[in-house]
Amino acid sequence: MKRSFSLAASLAAVAAPCALTPVSALAQQAERPAATPREIADAAPPSDWTEIAPDDLMIITLAPTETGEERQIVIRLMSEPFAQGWVDNLRTLTRARWYDGLWVYRLVDNFVVQWGDPASDPDSGETPRPLHPGMLTPPASDYVHRTGQTMPVIDPCAAGGFSAEAICDNFAPAAGFREGWPVAWDATSIWPVHCYGMVGVGRNEAPDTGSGSELYAIIGHAPRRLDRNLALVGRVIEGMEHFSALPRGHGRMNTYEDTSDRTPIRSVRLASEMADAPRFEYLSTESDSFARMADVFAAGTNDFYTVTAGDTDVCAVPLPVRRASE
Amino acid sequence: MKRSFSLAASLAAVAAPCALTPVSALAQQAERPAATPREIADAAPPSDWTEIAPDDLMIITLAPTETGEERQIVIRLMSEPFAQGWVDNLRTLTRARWYDGLWVYRLVDNFVVQWGDPASDPDSGETPRPLHPGMLTPPASDYVHRTGQTMPVIDPCAAGGFSAEAICDNFAPAAGFREGWPVAWDATSIWPVHCYGMVGVGRNEAPDTGSGSELYAIIGHAPRRLDRNLALVGRVIEGMEHFSALPRGHGRMNTYEDTSDRTPIRSVRLASEMADAPRFEYLSTESDSFARMADVFAAGTNDFYTVTAGDTDVCAVPLPVRRASE
Numbered sequence: 161m162k163r164s165f166s167l168a169a170s171l172a173a174v175a176a177p178c179a180l181t182p183v184s185a186l187a188q189q190a191e192r193p194a195a196t197p198r199e200i201a202d203a204a205p206p207s208d209w210t211e212i213a214p215d216d217l218m219i220i221t222l223a224p225t226e227t228g229e230e231r232q233i234v235i236r237l238m239s240e241p242f243a244q245g246w247v248d249n250l251r252t253l254t255r256a257r258w259y260d261g262l263w264v265y266r267l268v269d270n271f272v273v274q275w276g277d278p279a280s281d282p283d284s285g286e287t288p289r290p291l292h293p294g295m296l297t298p299p300a301s302d303y304v305h306r307t308g309q310t311m312p313v314i315d316p317c318a319a320g321g322f323s324a325e326a327i328c329d330n331f332a333p334a335a336g337f338r339e340g341w342p343v344a345w346d347a348t349s350i351w352p353v354h355c356y357g358m359v360g361v362g363r364n365e366a367p368d369t370g371s372g373s374e375l376y377a378i379i380g381h382a383p384r385r386l387d388r389n390l391a392l393v394g395r396v397i398e399g400m401e402h403f404s405a406l407p408r409g410h411g412r413m414n415t416y417e418d419t420s421d422r423t424p425i426r427s428v429r430l431a432s433e434m435a436d437a438p439r440f441e442y443l444s445t446e447s448d449s450f451a452r453m454a455d456v457f458a459a460g461t462n463d464f465y466t467v468t469a470g471d472t473d474v475c476a477v478p479l480p481v482r483r484a485s486e
Numbered sequence: 487m488k489r490s491f492s493l494a495a496s497l498a499a500v501a502a503p504c505a506l507t508p509v510s511a512l513a514q515q516a517e518r519p520a521a522t523p524r525e526i527a528d529a530a531p532p533s534d535w536t537e538i539a540p541d542d543l544m545i546i547t548l549a550p551t552e553t554g555e556e557r558q559i560v561i562r563l564m565s566e567p568f569a570q571g572w573v574d575n576l577r578t579l580t581r582a583r584w585y586d587g588l589w590v591y592r593l594v595d596n597f598v599v600q601w602g603d604p605a606s607d608p609d610s611g612e613t614p615r616p617l618h619p620g621m622l623t624p625p626a627s628d629y630v631h632r633t634g635q636t637m638p639v640i641d642p643c644a645a646g647g648f649s650a651e652a653i654c655d656n657f658a659p660a661a662g663f664r665e666g667w668p669v670a671w672d673a674t675s676i677w678p679v680h681c682y683g684m685v686g687v688g689r690n691e692a693p694d695t696g697s698g699s700e701l702y703a704i705i706g707h708a709p710r711r712l713d714r715n716l717a718l719v720g721r722v723i724e725g726m727e728h729f730s731a732l733p734r735g736h737g738r739m740n741t742y743e744d745t746s747d748r749t750p751i752r753s754v755r756l757a758s759e760m761a762d763a764p765r766f767e768y769l770s771t772e773s774d775s776f777a778r779m780a781d782v783f784a785a786g787t788n789d790f791y792t793v794t795a796g797d798t799d800v801c802a803v804p805l806p807v808r809r810a811s812e
Contacts, residue, residue, distance in 0.1 A: 269726055270682045270683070270726070300792065303793075317643050317654070322656075328656050330653070330654050330798065331797055331798075331799075332795065356596045357596070365789060367792050381707050381801050381802060382707055383802065384798075384799070385783075385784075385791065385794070385802070387793075387795070389790070389792055401595045404731075405730075405731050405733055405734060407727070407731055408727040408731060458711075460711065464691055465715050466626065466714075466715055467629075467713075467714040467715055468711070469657040471657055472711065473656045473657075473710070475707050476707060476710065476711070
């Protein structure tokens with residue numbers, strides 16, 4: 161399988177904020193035996209990359225910008241065994257064209273962008289769009305996956321550092337990666353976590369009120385206090401800036417005071433519904449390449465770094481995703 | 487001292503992403519004995535708030551938007567004993583009007599916004615603006631403050647949770663807060679850390695090459711690997727969205743391919759230079775109010791949360807700042 165060279169923006173972040181790394185420095189890196197995280201990902205064998213199923217790709221097309229720029233956002237939907245009731249709802253609503261003509265209507269700086277039907281809020285004063293029949297009502301207990309067995313929890317904090325298997329975590333006994341997702345776990349359950357770009361299901365105060373009519377994505381520092389309190393159903397893998405660079409809201413709950421400031425959603429489609437859908441693949445978090453990439457990332461990525469913590473946190477590690485081609 | 491009610495946006499983030507907390511829920515919170523983090527901050531006595539000196543406030547005015555919206559960003563400059571050589575450079579360059587007419591020229595999604603003189607990059611092909619005389623050249627060793635004594639490092643990770651005194655941290659033996667700043671420390675030194683909105687000095691590959699001619703602010707998940715590798719000189723305390731919502735760059739090193747896409751900097755001033763400068767105060771991180779606010783934040787902020795980690799990380803805790811008035 162051949163593929164393009166456009167790695168996810170997360171890997172671009174490996175560059176330093178100077179950033180202005182001179183070409184000479186790049187040349188030095190090429191001479192060093194230790195490759196950069198990006199070089200390791202680029203050099204990973206095809207078997208270390210896993211294609212994402214077309215039914216797991218949700219493609220949101222926003223109305224073009226005032227200058228005519230097209231805006232497309234691609235979300236990878238959450239893998240089994242997590243949150244599959246809500247994911248099924250998202251597929252049902254998408255196939256029914258339920259999201260088409262709705263809006264991105266709420267932005268809180270360093271927190272979330274939110275889209276869907278703002279009238280899902282009973283205090284909005286607006287009339288909600290009737291939900292499509294066939295919606296599931298998953299219980300709040302599905303915010304985590306219960307493994308049905310006692311899991312060995314390595315204590316990664318006591319182990320004194322980072323490994324691709326388990327990362328010390330302030331919010332759970334351990335954190336790490338599964339099939340390209342950032343997760344955390346305890347002795348009996350495992351759950352995805354609220355890193356940048358992760359997509360969740362908005363709800364009202366009762367924990368079992370989220371259908372999928374309102375969705376949010378994280379646009380700031382990981383608000384991990386949300387873990388296990390909301391259903392995470394995916395992650396933005398392309399076009400994140402079309403969400404993150406939208407104007408912030410200054411009305412009630414950081415919605416827009418003037419509803420004309422909302423960004424219209426032209427369409428939402430599954431890649432499996434489209435004739436010319438883009439294809440994507442992720443660097444398997446179970447692969448040797450990923451383990452080496454993450455090690456190098458934690459240890460410092462190039463000569464720019466004179467001090468390294470030798471550690472990282474689960475939301476700081478880039479999870480490479482790229483377009484695939486035959 | 488009276489003050490306005492505009493808390494920093496960071497506190498707004500305490501609201502859940504539903505977000506849509508019904509009014510009835512807010513009423514319930516008012517009846518509960520445990521106040522919300524915001525209520526605790528609002529109710530803090532005047533003695534728990536500390537005014538920021540006018541010489542420590544840098545006010546950046548960008549060119550207005552195409553629709554005429556004014557854009558002002560306020561940065562609190564770093565407190566002693568941290569990075570004072572660079573902070574002095576920033577004051578010198580500001581008083582010399584050196585930044586006026588330069589640009590915001592680089593944005594990397596989930597990483598940094600960068601402004602100043604893009605020609606500081608030797609590979610830019612542009613002619614740099616001559617630096618004002620009187621620039622200091624602080625050594626890279628000043629990225630941390632050496633305390634000159636052995637500090638007791640409580641092991642907050644072993645202590646099993648969060649306290650306002652010390653937070654478990656993946657990147658250092660301990661983390662916490664000093665005079666409104668997020669910091670980390672080991673047995674002999676202490677340093678500010680790269681949380682959202684923190685402002686640093688760009689440099690080339692050699693660690694002692696940063697003058698202040700290029701500055702960056704963090705616009706994503708805390709890139710803590712930068713700690714101790716760059717000089718942190720402040721934090722955005724108002725107007726962050728005028729940075730974070732700017733279009734991302736797609737040229738070399740995520741600068742803009744078309745230089746006309748840069749956002750012009752109309753002026754940079756110290757509040758101490760202005761007749762009608764706004765005044766700001768921060769909730770003292772040494773106060774009882776802050777300790778209670780942080781406790782409640784870590785424990786879960788309202789009835790929306792059914793699961794709480796009972797912990798947080800140093801970059802997730804809101805550090806309240808607000809406008810002050812006589």
